[in-house]
Amino acid sequence: MSSSNVPFDVSILIVDDEQTNLIIMEEALRGLGRIISTTDPLQAVDLAAVHQPKVTILDIEMPTLNGLSLCKQLLENPDTANTAVIFITSHNETDMEYQSFEYGAVDFIAKPIDMRLCRLRVLNQLQLRIQSDALSVAKGDLQDLLSQLPIFVSYWSPQWERRFCNDYSKNWFGLSTDKELDREASIDMVLPEELALRIRKEVCCQQDQNNLVFRYELNTYVAGSKHLDIHVKRRITDGKLIGYIVTAVDMTNIVNTQLALTEEKEWLNVTLNSIGDAVIATDVNAHITFMNPIAESMTGWRQTQAKGKHIEEVMLLCDATTEQKSFNPILLALKEQRTVAMALNCQLTSRDNKVYRVEDSAAPIRNNQGNIIGAIIVFHDVSEAIAMSVKMSHLANHDQLTDLPNRVLLHDRLHNAMRIAQIQKRRLAMLLIDIDNFKYINDTQGHHVGDFLIKKLATRLAEHCLPDFTIARAGGDEFIIIATNVSNLGTIDSFATDLQLAINHPFYINGTAHRITASIGISIYPDDADSEEKLLRYADTAMYRAKKQGKQQHCFFSQDLESELLHRHHVEIQLRQAVEHNALEVLFQPQYNLQDHAIVGCEALVRLRDTSGSLISPLDFIPIAEETGLINLLGLQVMTKSCRIAKQMLDDGMPTRFSVNVAAKQFANPDFANEVSAVLQETLLPSHLLELEVTESALMNDFETTRNILLSIKALGVSISIDDFGTGYSSLSYLKAFPIDELKIDRAFVSDMTKDEQSFNIVKTVVHLAKSLGLTLVAEGIETAQEEKLLRELECELGQGFLFSRPVTYDTLYTLLEKANYVKV
Template structure:
């Protein structure tokens, strides 16, 4: 036999009866059923006992001294824990009036006297089980309601045949309505939809609801308190318990989710500094533009824009100023172009069709660092590109104002045209960048259209870069030396170490053709370290031969920034046992403004080693008296561009004599480069230049040829 009796153990029953015999019989019966029994004699005691120690079920007599069972039941229901506890009333009154009054007082059920104690045990246990089920349902409903509140989720129902409509409290809350709002039909929901969307949403709803197909829809509403919200609705057609069709529609406020999605989109597709679209956006958007151009047989231009010498700005004035300048540049360029609707709305949901016709627009994108890309669409020829670029260059001519400095910036721009220069994203970007690098090689501050010959130049550059790597491994480099001559006695007092590439097929390659490439690829550090070692080694050899000379070695900005530069200098001196006083390091003027504080610190540490420091090519860059006074320089080298025009250009001769006089005042030794004529030599002697070097005495010589020259020097007549 199957036992259907619910298993209720350890449940506590509060028996309230002023009849002691009755309580005894009830206690014995219920305890045998596994229930825990607690007893009180009056209604007052019952209320106090339950307040302190709530029971699982209450068995309450109606007629008692003091307050009766009806009043006791009503009072128990007022307690925080008494709202849902089962209360079974025992009464000898079997009339309708008493039973009605019992239920009005809050009774769950009633038992008439005389009591059938066997049935009482079963009845109490089933009552407990029913209450457990009720509590679980109530708890689940509470959790569901709370979850719906958190998720801002409600629902509405519409019985099509009976035309009855119900909307949940949470759905009313989403609409900004009170719980007492009385909506009678789904049609009333349309009144909350934004005016510009109402007609299309109404049509969609009508078609969907009458097609008997489940559907989902997103739209915006304006609530009764004028708040715009994003709404998601999901509708499902079901049958109720009577087999009648009804729509069950969940409605959710997804406003916060939409805001979060928008933030994610901005993080993924937009540059946080300039608020411009980023590289990820470019790849997706450019693909759409290419598809459109194929469909409509259109052309467009892609411009690769790079700010000239921007690294110097960051190095000297700091990243904060650099970021401020990037924002200003982005703002100025944006004013010159036709801003896309897609950008102003921040909307990346471009039309899904392969072919679409967007508004006339130009799109500025920041790739990163100081690199930008500009897309010019809806143009008819490359001729239309030039006025736009010229407009951009014009607005960039005005000074940029920052907290630290006012400065002028220029850009180099490369332009590739679809479809002539490429028909896919990667090719177009590569060609535009190639043209931009060509603009930099042409002197910067200009724009260049891509042409096929640039491919040849780039290939040659890549080949050269590859060969440069191998040249270091194969030791194809040589150090050449050009003597430095002291003017009073034409005595050789030192030499400048100059690197040459002895290519196995092309012969000697000038540093003009590979030093900049070495700097861009960081090979300059390996090469510079090797030159320093060789120069110290050869100088020590000549010392042993009786030629006490000082060697000057060029130090690039890239090398100077390396953290191991001091260690490399010390190592070269120690490895070759060369005293520091016989080594001079030449730096260019660019070092003076690229991270002033760091450069000053490093040069000061180099000076502590005992090495001399010279400023090379003076007068061609950014030098000022303040820099000359602050930095620990020993030597100033006049650039050969001044020397070349001494005989024909009064300005060059005036500047050169002024530089020599300035150096004397600052106790700096002066070296003139590029002396090729006797007239130039006489000028230097007249103005008391300390040392000279140039082809008039000797070109740069290989190690062996310079060794011979030292033993048999040649001087001009």
């Protein structure tokens, strides 16, 4: 099976605490199904329960929950027990492989990851799981079929221990026991004692016969007397007996009927009357001679009424679509003297105007001499099967919650719409609609409210679409509209505006109004893209731009967005590689005493260099680090490098305080103080040589939590500085309550203070505030002598900026400290 044979809705779960591995595997497995990935093994259990992946890829060594334990949880959960677990490992020990297989793993992917081998291994497991599912379905179908058979079917070992039987209800022989029997129970426990004894006796007495048949009359208290035809077949392989097949056919009705029937004609009547298909027989002129009860029911004619009438008078056939009269196959069977299948899409209308979809065939009847003496048609009602097929097709192509087209049908509609647009040289627009903050709605109000809003929104969107538009639910909280025959972009702009107004209108649940908003991304064919994949990707890009610009708006795709996206992707790759290899650069900007220009410390500033050697602006990569969750590891690496250098300088007789910036997300980590402590222990740096700079806004989220974290850091002996002071909001009571050592005036106020009185007054106020609170004050971004003069006159203690020094490497800093006057800490 190739990857194209893998069903569209197959899910693959990847769990690895290294984001880089996730990216590699997501790329390697692209196109094999829906990829769900996470770096959090604790979240993986819930993800697996929701998506029920065919294949789960687990890293063995993860910090919060190792792969072996996670594997055990998944395989012990009935909802995820069927997933194929593949471990990612760098272990080469055989014991680890034994242990992994004992936990239920099916394969390994070795580090470093070979993308092609990874894809082949996962594809193999997908194929095995798909084939296994097919076998399970086939097994279920076979069991269902056997359970519906009007005969008893069983298989026994040579010692007459049960291997299989289709007596699921346990009442085939009319036994009145409720006792639960083992699967391998003896035949004496499963069958009536006398019958079991008779079967053993027949087999024993006829050792030379592989097929035994005998009639047996069974008398039971529950079912009374039953006449059974017992068939016993020996199963022999390579001359060795491997078991017995025993079947029992209830011949009671036939036996009782034979008493009133005569010879072969009566026997034939009973046989035809007992089958589930409709049967009609005619003479050579197509006049009816026989109808079984099913045929009577489906045609609406009693046999006594229909006898002697022409087949086309009783059996009215037509095409189900065109309702044009169909040729009865019995006439063709008589004419051409061969078996003839009923026409496709054939419909039978009964005498009382009931309609049946029918299928099967007609054949001539010959006597002993081979002459045709009539014909017989056997047919059955397939109305339910066809209806079920239609229903299954609908379910496969429509979203279960909204009944809108799903991605499968959307792909087909989009393909056709683009083909028509190309022929007619017209445009079409794709609008990707994503509900803003929908996860918050589910989390706070419950999934039942979320589902209600999704259904109601689907209806509302459909009401605003033209008949030739396609609206589909792409999954989750996303909808896609394909708008055809677009004359100009203004029309689509107005349409998107109308949609947003409709979305913003309240939805009512039990009298309570619920409001939602949505961001809409729009791409145009053929202006923006000439393929389905690009059209969807560009609409997605535009939608994220709409969210980035504040949500509750729509945005058209442009090449600028694509360039921005490619640039962001490039920066993210460079950032991930740098973080993965601990290759981030750290520069240092000295901090000076503004009165005597002595160096009192320095601030560590992170820099990212791409593979070409060019520096990437922190304004580009820091937001990406925060969005992707890399900021914690990035910050930890910068802190560790800075502390190592500070320790080296201390050992060289130049103790210097290093200030390290802490991102808001990094500071919000409950374990942050422990991480700082671990860095100090690892680098052996005295804590008084480390200062942490936290932005004002990062401190204002949760007073008690923030205060506890700050106290924990302060207890380590580390100084705390509020960075960019004046750009956020903080009350004096908070500043007084927090164990803060230093304030840093934002560079924006410093640069404007010489030309803007308001900025000057702000700086002046902050200086006085710092003095009144007993805090050290540092001015950032000093670039001119005039700025330094004003700060010195305001009695600002410390400063840094290009006027004194740009950020420098460690070697340059070392030289500066050797030559300059500086304060030893």
